Amino acid sequence: MKHEHTKIEADCEPADSLPALQDPEVFWNNLSVAAVDDAVLAQNHIISASRSHPAHAAFDMLRTRMLQALNEHGWSRVAVTAPTRGCGSSFVSANLAFALARLNSVRTVLLDLDLRAPSLDKTLGLTAHDTMADYLSGVIAPENFLVKAAPNLALALNDRPEDNSAELFQTEMITSVLEELEETLCADVMLFDMPPALEFDDVLGFLPNVDAVLLVAGGGVSTAEELEKVERIFSGVKPILGVLLNKAEGPTAY
Structure with a gap:
């Protein structure tokens, strides 16, 4: 079964009705391109980027089921969190984002909102150049903060x-x-890589800004x-x- 044409209907005006600076296509095209290294992604088990590992199919399945749920309810924002650290929520967020990017x-x-311990830049082998707190406070414009890892995948990383x-x-x-x-x-989809839900009240405080939550449980x-x-x-x-079991015992167990 092919899923490459799955589409979430976003409430956006046609590009030809917008001024150039407000045209989404213009914003996407003008975003800085992130120098993503496939070897680093593979080393960090971001298997959805290349699909060389057979376990990528699990993320494709998660992607499609999530899109169906979002479409059904008219949602677009998903927080990804775990009960505690060490469960692999950033691993899941990154793999899910790259699986979505193939559509x-x-x-x-994808936004790194684990502000107390940001890690997405290292996981993706990239260097963050600005602070998420400044962006969320309105100090930095989105076109100056986000980078593009694929033609349809934007990243918001945090440097401290x-x-x-x-x-x-x-x-x-x-x-x-x-x-x-x-x-x-x-x-169409905004993924928020969040800190552990039981660590502080960060996730609870952020919940009004999302539509739903994906909970990652760490095996063992x-x-x-x-x-x-x-x-x-x-x-x-x-x-x-849903609750996703991420078996983190070894590099072949996803």
Whole structure:
């Protein structure tokens, strides 16, 4: 079965009705291109980028099921988190983003919002040049902050940790910044790589800005009690799209 034409309908005006500076195609075309190294991605187990590892099929399946759920509800924003550190939520976020990028008609944005311990730049073998806190505070324009890892995959990386992330996530400015980003890039899917849900109140404070949550459980790391606690925290706040078991014991276990 082919999934390469899956499309989420975004509420965007036709390009020919927009001024040039507001045309999503112009923004995408003008984004700086990230120098992604396939060898580094493979070394860090970002298997969806090349599809050389057979386990990439699991991320293709996750991608398609997630798109179906988003389409059904008219959603676009998904937070990816885990109960605790060491579960592989960044690994899942990155692989899911590259799996989505293979759908040419789906525009995806991946943001590193684990502000206390940013890692996506290292995972992708890239160097972040600006601070996510400055971007979320409206100091940096999206076209000057994001980079493009594929024609339809934009990355928002972070070059340093922040201690006040919980407070930042609950400001009114962040709502405006994310709305601007979604509209500017006419994004179909926005993935937020979040910190662990049980570590601080960062994720809980950010939930008003997302439509749903993907929860990553680490094989041999997460306990049933931790998963139940996270589900209780999210209950009545945001729906959980699913709980993904990420077996992190070795490089061949995904």
